[in-house]
Amino acid sequence: MSGGGRESFFVTCPAGLEPLLEAEMRELRLARTARGVRGVGFEGSLQDAWRANLHLRTAVRVLWRVARFAAPDPDALYAGVAALDWSRFLSPERTFRVVVRSRDSALDHTLFVAQRTKDAVVDTLRSPDGRRPSVDLEDPDLRIHVHLFRDRCTLSLDTSGASLHRRGWRRTQGPAPLSEVLAAAVLALSGWNRRAPLLDPFCGSGTLLCEAAALAAGRAPGITRERFAFEALPGFDPTAWAALREEARAAQAPPRKLVLRGGDASPRAIEGARENVEAAGLTDRVQLEVADARDFAPRGGWNAWIVTNPPYGERLGAERALAPVYRAFGAALREHCAGYRLALLSGNPRLAANLEVSPDRTVPLKNGAIDCELLLAAL
Numbered sequence: 230m231s232g233g234g235r236e237s238f239f240v241t242c243p244a245g246l247e248p249l250l251e252a253e254m255r256e257l258r259l260a261r262t263a264r265g266v267r268g269v270g271f272e273g274s275l276q277d278a279w280r281a282n283l284h285l286r287t288a289v290r291v292l293w294r295v296a297r298f299a300a301p302d303p304d305a306l307y308a309g310v311a312a313l314d315w316s317r318f319l320s321p322e323r324t325f326r327v328v329v330r331s332r333d334s335a336l337d338h339t340l341f342v343a344q345r346t347k348d349a350v351v352d353t354l355r356s357p358d359g360r361r362p363s364v365d366l367e368d369p370d371l372r373i374h375v376h377l378f379r380d381r382c383t384l385s386l387d388t389s390g391a392s393l394h395r396r397g398w399r400r401t402q403g404p405a406p407l408s409e410v411l412a413a414a415v416l417a418l419s420g421w422n423r424r425a426p427l428l429d430p431f432c433g434s435g436t437l438l439c440e441a442a443a444l445a446a447g448r449a450p451g452i453t454r455e456r457f458a459f460e461a462l463p464g465f466d467p468t469a470w471a472a473l474r475e476e477a478r479a480a481q482a483p484p485r486k487l488v489l490r491g492g493d494a495s496p497r498a499i500e501g502a503r504e505n506v507e508a509a510g511l512t513d514r515v516q517l518e519v520a521d522a523r524d525f526a527p528r529g530g531w532n533a534w535i536v537t538n539p540p541y542g543e544r545l546g547a548e549r550a551l552a553p554v555y556r557a558f559g560a561a562l563r564e565h566c567a568g569y570r571l572a573l574l575s576g577n578p579r580l581a582a583n584l585e586v587s588p589d590r591t592v593p594l595k596n597g598a599i600d601c602e603l604l605l606a607a608l
């Protein structure tokens with residue numbers, strides 16, 4: 230497990246994004262990528278894991294697989310966990326938490342598995358004076374992942390810490406913000422060429438615009454983040470990490486003339502989007518205005534991309550109020566946007582039908598627990 234040796238990693242992502250994530254990983258020249266369920270494996274050095282954390286836009290976490298063993302019963306689980314030299318990763322002053330997933334395994338009680346794992350870790354680390362690392366569910370120093378599948382256990386350490394959708398620029402959420410990871414996926418699936426104008430008439434807190442600006446500039450999503458868990462793991466080399474970050478910074482090249490424009494009917498949403506855009510250092514790149522999407526009338530002949538995420542109307546009564554908004558927005562698209570491309574993330578097929586736009590393609594996606602469809606159309 231040295232910095233230069235070959236290790237095994239698993240990069241997690243939301244369900245359905247595995248092909249996009251794998252494509253990103255190959256572009257990053259990560260070796261032996263292997264698509265799994267809600268993630269993609271690769272092999273490489275610890276530095277490769279740092280690069281994955283820094284550069285991957287559709288990743289949620291980068292897990293470092295540190296052990297694999299048969300765990301058909303609680304004793305085997307305990308023995309397998311206790312066999313690892315935990316002093317390399319944790320000291321009595323530090324905190325940890327155990328995250329468990331179990332599928333097709335006898336040990337299917339995840340709380341019990343977490344408890345047994347915790348006991349095994351703590352028992353191997355208890356100092357002579359009785360001190361031991363403690364559990365912190367909110368903000369632990371180390372997250373240990375236990376993955377059980379058909380009675381085999383894979384133990385991994387989370388090299389990311391907080392989920393990678395936390396790029397570090399978000400100041401305000403708005404009522405229904407898109408995750409940065411999903412926004413990156415929507416942009417990739419939209420086929421946006423990173424040069425054409427990009428418009429989001431339901432921009433909310435500005436997630437799609439911030440992600441688009443970062444994508445166009447080749448800005449690594451993790452460059453604005455304060456901390457990754459790997460900084461406290463063995464093999465971490467601050468000088469090499471600083472060099473990787475510097476390399477990523479130097480590779481940024483914001484396009485000079487790119488138009489990124491967002492509108493939202495809510496002045497509060499636009500205020501929030503402004504704060505986010507400013508924190509992301511993108512004030513001069515993203516134009517924002519309070520505007521009603523029913524009056525959407527961008528310049529003709531622009532060949533722009535409209536990439537957007539209108540409200541879904543989950544709350545009772547909201548759907549009825551939104552139907553006319555969708556109808557008017559659909560009419561505006563037909564009237565003003567010939568030659569444009571549309572990528573619209575819809576969480577409500579009944580509402581989307583009001584657009585009267587027939588998509589060339591639809592891609593199923595999940596927005597948290599909500600089943601969504603990304604409608605892709607040439608207008």
Ligand SMILES: C[S@@+](CC[C@H](N)C(=O)[O-])C[C@H]1O[C@@H](n2cnc3c(N)ncnc32)[C@H](O)[C@@H]1O
Nearest residue numbers: 406407431433434436493494495521522538540
């Ligand atoms: C699902 S949210 C968009 C979230 C956004 N993608 C983000 O990441 O924050 C939908 C947004 O549409 C806005 N909205 C609702 N009706 C509108 C209308 N008629 N015109 C423009 N925006 C509208 C809401 O204020 C809300 O911010």
